[in-house]
Amino acid sequence: PKGDATRPTTSQMRQAVFNICQNQVEGSCFLDICAGSGSMGIEALSRGAKEATFIDDSHFAIEAIRQNIKALHLEDCSFVIAGDAMAALKKLEKQQKVFDLCYFDPPYSQKKEHSTFSEAVLLFLDKSSLLAPEANLYMEESAHFAIEQLPLKSLTLKNKRRFGNSNLYCFTTLSL
Numbered sequence: 001p002k003g004d005a006t007r008p009t010t011s012q013m014r015q016a017v018f019n020i021c022q023n024q025v026e027g028s029c030f031l032d033i034c035a036g037s038g039s040m041g042i043e044a045l046s047r048g049a050k051e052a053t054f055i056d057d058s059h060f061a062i063e064a065i066r067q068n069i070k071a072l073h074l075e076d077c078s079f080v081i082a083g084d085a086m087a088a089l090k091k092l093e094k095q096q097k098v099f100d101l102c103y104f105d106p107p108y109s110q111k112k113e114h115s116t117f118s119e120a121v122l123l124f125l126d127k128s129s130l131l132a133p134e135a136n137l138y139m140e141e142s143a144h145f146a147i148e149q150l151p152l153k154s155l156t157l158k159n160k161r162r163f164g165n166s167n168l169y170c171f172t173t174l175s176l
Contacts, residue, residue, distance in 0.1 A: 013166065014043055016163065018044075026048035027049070029049070030044035030045070030049045030102070030103070031101070032052060033085050033121065034055065034104060035054040035055055035056045035105075037061065040105070052079070054078065055081045056081075056082065057085065062080060085121055086120065086121065086124060099131055100136075101136055104118075104138070134174075139168070143164075155171040155173055157171055
């Protein structure tokens with residue numbers, strides 16, 4: 001997308017995520033929150049995901065996602081939601097959507113303090129019915145933030161890996 005508001009997911013981070021979840025992608029429903037160019041959801045589709053839903057509040061990002069989807073002829077298996085992430089997640093929950101894999105790459109705060117947006121989305125996903133049993137949630141966040149201490153009930157932190165200035169958190173939902 002135009003401008004500097006979108007921080008692209010590095011190829012190293014994308015490769016790491018899909019190396020971890022490679023056995024879960026085929027036939028999955030993928031949720032890409034703060035999707036930017038849509039590269040994570042498009043990668044999931046290229047690896048056999050059944051569908052991908054993209055959420056972003058930037059007009060430029062939404063336009064880039066739509067152009068990328070069209071260029072790759074992925075319109076039939078892609079859903080794009082323009083707007084606030086929390087509002088979009090609440091809408092998806094009302095529609096009883098369920099996702100097997102989720103990638104959440106919120107904007108990094110310029111300050112070295114907790115991102116209340118990141119925490120709010122994570123806590124909402126923890127309480128919602130959006131993630132299937134044994135779903136994986138990958139969250140990319142600034143290495144300056146520590147989110148391990150959140151009071152999560154259905155999400156369990158499996159691991160955390162550092163990539164430069166970013167941490168990749170991998171959460172899984174409890175099985176039924």
